[in-house]
Amino acid sequence: MAFYHTRSNSLPSRPHPLTSQINxxxxxxxxSQATSSSSSSICHKLCCLQDLHDCVDKLILLPLTQKSLAQEQNEKWVDNVLDGSLGVLDVCSMARDALLQTKECAQELQSIMRRRRGNEIGFSGEIQTYSTSRKVVKKTIHKALRDLKDMGNKSSLSPFNKDHEAVAIVSMLKEVEAVTLIVLESLLTLISGGSKAQSKLSGWSLVSKLMHPKRIACEAEEAEVNEFEKLDSALHSLIYKKTSKSDNTVPVENVQHQLKEFDLCIQELEEGLESLYRRLIKTRVSLLNTFVN
Structure with missing residues (x-):
């Protein structure tokens, strides 16, 4: 998304320890934006967001901040900030639902494969159920990603009055909203089974591919494949690979291995997302209390 800032240059001008912490x-x-788009990397970004929102919440509760934001002439900006915080909460909630739906289907598939001890053919129906659920999740995510572009376009606003303190605070809140949406976008892309590495590779020009075929092949091999992609690929191999019963043991074992890794991945993402969601609610309550009072 194009609205990411290197750091906040618009924090309140009066010295306060929270200013340097937020920066x-x-x-x-x-x-972290330059790092990989793996689940572990996104979990790290979710933790960073939690720390950021903790500091923001403390800043909002400062008497000086509340006094600046409570001015009547700031009403339009206040409404925009509140709408933005609600939009971020909606995106976060949707990501939680997508994770939960995918997790439940994967666990059901894993349970069935355990009961069959992983050595029988005939998982087509269960895999098809999982695949159908994944298609629904991906469709919802793709719509959300399109909506995120519109939200990003609304994230920056022009100064509204000569109250420099209020301008700085509101601008900072909009930057926090923007960076939160960026991390949530990365998370949604991960859940959908996509990756930034793939999009970068697909963006190479024909001339580059012709001039550097070995380089392209090497980067394609090194392109990071996340846990969602790995599981989808393993299931695809199992259901479509036409082999004998004895030869089918390897794909089944591969799926079981991917399911175990997938379960750990989902759990870590869920914990990070749930913690962020709680902090987003806390920040929104602080904003509402500030603006209403």
Whole structure:
């Protein structure tokens, strides 16, 4: 998304320890954008977001901040900030639902394969159920990703009055909203089975491919494949690979291995997302209390 900032340059001008802390969190998140799009990387970004929102919540509760934001002339900006925080909560909630739906289907498939001891053919129906659920999740995510572009376009606003303190605070809140949406976008892309590495590879020009065929092949091999892609691929191999019963043992074992890794991945993502969701609610309550009072 195009609205990411290197760090917040619009924090309140009056010195306060929270100012430097928030800038540090912005810098950490900016640095993490250059890393991989693996589940572990996204979990790290979710933790960074939690720390950022903790600091933001403390900043909102400062008497000076509340006084600046409570001015009547700031009403339009206040409404925009509140709408933005609600939009971020909706995206986060949708990501939680997508994770939960995928997790439940994967666990059901894993349970069935355990009962059959992984050595029988005939998982087509169960795999088809999982695949159907994944298609529904992916469709919902793709729509959400399109909506995120519109939300990103609304994330920056022009200064509204001469109250520099209020301008700085509201601009910072919009930057926090923007970076939170970016991390959630990465998470949704991960859940859908996509990856930034794939999009980068697909973007190479024909000339580059012709001039550097070995380089392209090497980067294609090194392109990171996340846990969602691995499981989808393993299930595809199991259901469509036409082999004998004895030869089918390897794909089944591969699926069982991927399911175990997938379960650990989902659990880690769920914990990070749930913690972030709680902090988003806390920040929104602080904003509502500030603006209403």
């Amino acid at each position: 540090e969190h912005f810098s950490r998140l900016n640095a």
